Amino acid sequence: xxxxxxxxxxxxxxxxxxxxxxxxxxxxxxxxxxxxxxxxxxxxxxxxxxxxxxxxxxxxxxxxxxxxxxxxxxxxxxxxxxxxxxxxxxxxxxxxxxxxxxxxxxxxxxxxxxxxxxxxxxxxxxxxxxxxxxxxxxxxxxxxxxxxxxxxxxxxxxxxxxxxxxxxxxxxxxxxxxxxxxxxx
Amino acid sequence: xxxxxxxxxxxxxxxxxxxxxxxxxxxxxxxxxxxxxxxxxxxxxxxxxxxxxxxxxxxxxxxxxxxxxxxxxxxxxxxxxxxxxxxxxxxxxxxxxxxxxxxxxxxxxxxxxxxxxxxxxxxxxxxxxxxxxxxxxxxxxxxxxxxxxxxxxxxxxxxxxxxxxxxxxxxxxxxxxxxxxxxxxxxxxxxxxxxxxxxxxxxxxxxxxxxxxxxxxxxxxxxxxxxxxxxxxxx
Numbered sequence: 001x002x003x004x005x006x007x008x009x010x011x012x013x014x015x016x017x018x019x020x021x022x023x024x025x026x027x028x029x030x031x032x033x034x035x036x037x038x039x040x041x042x043x044x045x046x047x048x049x050x051x052x053x054x055x056x057x058x059x060x061x062x063x064x065x066x067x068x069x070x071x072x073x074x075x076x077x078x079x080x081x082x083x084x085x086x087x088x089x090x091x092x093x094x095x096x097x098x099x100x101x102x103x104x105x106x107x108x109x110x111x112x113x114x115x116x117x118x119x120x121x122x123x124x125x126x127x128x129x130x131x132x133x134x135x136x137x138x139x140x141x142x143x144x145x146x147x148x149x150x151x152x153x154x155x156x157x158x159x160x161x162x163x164x165x166x167x168x169x170x171x172x173x174x175x176x177x178x179x180x181x182x183x184x185x
Numbered sequence: 186x187x188x189x190x191x192x193x194x195x196x197x198x199x200x201x202x203x204x205x206x207x208x209x210x211x212x213x214x215x216x217x218x219x220x221x222x223x224x225x226x227x228x229x230x231x232x233x234x235x236x237x238x239x240x241x242x243x244x245x246x247x248x249x250x251x252x253x254x255x256x257x258x259x260x261x262x263x264x265x266x267x268x269x270x271x272x273x274x275x276x277x278x279x280x281x282x283x284x285x286x287x288x289x290x291x292x293x294x295x296x297x298x299x300x301x302x303x304x305x306x307x308x309x310x311x312x313x314x315x316x317x318x319x320x321x322x323x324x325x326x327x328x329x330x331x332x333x334x335x336x337x338x339x340x341x342x343x344x345x346x347x348x349x350x351x352x353x354x355x356x357x358x359x360x361x362x363x364x365x366x367x368x369x370x371x372x373x374x375x376x377x378x379x380x381x382x383x384x385x386x387x388x389x390x391x392x393x394x395x396x397x398x399x400x401x402x403x404x405x406x407x408x409x410x411x412x413x414x415x416x417x418x419x420x
Contacts (some may be wrong), residue, residue, distance in 0.1 A: 027246045032238050039236050049239055056246045057253060112232075119233035137199070138230045144197030162196050169226065 023060050026072055031056070033140065034076050040135050041084055043124050051087065055080040073140065074150050122172045130165035133158050191216055199223045289345050292378040292385045295364050295396040298344065298351075299383060306353050307360055309338035321350055322416075325365050325393055330415045333408075356404025363408065364396045391418040 034055060038048035058079050059066075066075055123131060136142040136150060144162070148155040186209045194201055199220070210217045239245075299307075313336035319329055321339050337360065338353035350365035366372070374387035374394055384402045386409045388395040395412055399405040 023250060024247055027243050031243045031246055035238050035242060036234065036236060040234060045236075045239070049242065052242070053246065053249055057249060060250045060253070115229060116233035119230055123230070123234065134230075135234070138227050139234055141200055143201075159193065159197055166196065166223070166226070169230075 019063055023063055026059065026063075026076075027056060030073055030076060033073065034080060036139060037077060037135060038080055038084075040123065040131065040139075041080070041128070047087075051080060051083050054083045058083065074146075077136075077150060118173070118176060119169075122169050125172070126165055126168060130161050130168065133161045134165040137162065188216070192219070195220050195223055199227050289372055290375065291344075291364075291366060291372050291394060291396055292375040292387055294345055295362075295385050295398050296378065296380060296383050298342075298364070299362050299398050302351075306338045306340075306351060306362065309353060311337055313337075313339050318352070322365070325350055325367060326391075326419045327365060327393060328417050328419070330417060333411050333415055354408065356399060356401060356408055359399060359401040359404050361397060361399035361401075361404050361408045363412065364398070366394045366396065368392045368394050388413055390416065393418050 031052065035048060035052050038051045038055070039045065042048050042051065055076060059076060066072060123134075126134070132151060133147045133153075136147045142150065144155055144158055147153075147162075148158045151158070153161075186205060191206070191209055194203070194206055210220055315329060315332050318336050318339050321341070322328060324341075333354065335355040336352060337355070338351065340351050341348055342351040343349070344364060344366050347366060347369055349367070352363040352365070353360055354363065355361070368389070372394065374389070374396060375385070376387060378385045379402070383398055383400060384405050385396055385398045386405050388397070388409055390413070395409075395416070397405050397409045397412070399408070
């Protein structure tokens with residue numbers, strides 16, 4: 001009896017250790033991606049960090065349900081999106097839109113930087129339903145099918161949204177190029 | 186592959202490396218241009234979206250989880266502790282109650298015994314002789330020197346797990362009950378106890394306690410003083 005208890009205890013604590021290791025690996029491997037996703041989802045650093053905290057805490061609690069490590073990223077994104085939705089159930093925050101604030105940028109304002117800043121502004125100006133599929137494609141290289149699965153959408157809907165997102169970007173870029181050209185000229 | 190299909194695939198998956206797609210692109214420079222534009226935009230977007238990650242986010246995430254786990258464990262430990270404390274309390278209390286017999290008040294018990302027994306003893310109507318009573322008393326090391334009146338009832342009974350003698354005898358006006366209880370260490374008696382209806386008076390003779398109970402206080406006192414003189418104990 002005693003032996004069995006001891007054995008059981010040892011198994012339990014080694015299970016805990018394994019779980020801890022798995023969790024830490026998950027954190028180190030994916031916290032960057034998940035944070036970026038959160039950031040572009042809510043466009044606010046503090047809120048993004050909060051959501052990431054909640055996401056990983058929830059992930060820890062249900063880590064046993066993650067069977068396939070390859071699916072970890074999409075699993076975490078699912079939790080993150082749920083946490084984000086929950087935030088809106090609790091309280092509607094007053095978020096400052098990115099394009100209203102100057103993004104702190106210490107880099108030299110070279111051509112590439114200007115373009116990136118512009119793209120960030122455009123991205124944050126996109127409607128969430130267009131922004132999210134594009135984020136998945138650009139940041140994580142998800143295919144149309146994978147995006148559909150992740151966002152729980154029909155593949156055709158995803159296609160339409162990707163197309164519109166891209167068109168909006170193109171239009172906005174063209175417009176601003178016109179403006180710049182005019183200003184410079 | 187027509188233009189529409191080509192664009193659909195590229196929109197959905199710009200990094201697609203499907204052979205047919207590659208061939209289609211190679212044959213048509215406009216298609217190739219379109220594809221490369223999309224890929225360029227994507228590459229720029231990817232770079233643009235690379236916001237800096239807060240310092241130590243990974244450590245914070247692990248810390249938060251460690252604290253959560255610790256708190257849960259502390260809560261569980263606290264639960265075990267309170268459980269252990271409750272058990273200790275219950276064990277302590279029952280131990281105290283177990284010890285209770287040493288504080289038993291024979292006077293109170295006597296009253297309760299009379300009430301509980303009711304008419305069984307009090308309405309017994311035998312007439313024990315002095316010898317019969319003495320035979321019973323002998324077990325308790327006692328002896329009546331002379332007749333002290335009619336004895337209606339004389340029987341062993343259990344008095345808080347102690348074998349005792351229960352006697353009902355005639356006083357001047359009423360029946361009186363007498364308990365002869367071996368003096369167990371820790372028992373106590375009150376010289377005089379009344380609940381307004383029954384009165385109990387006690388008497389300690391050598392190693393035995395006598396409790397006299399009756400409705401009539403005078404009878405109780407009378408019997409008590411008679412017993413004090415006439416009931417003799419050897420030990």
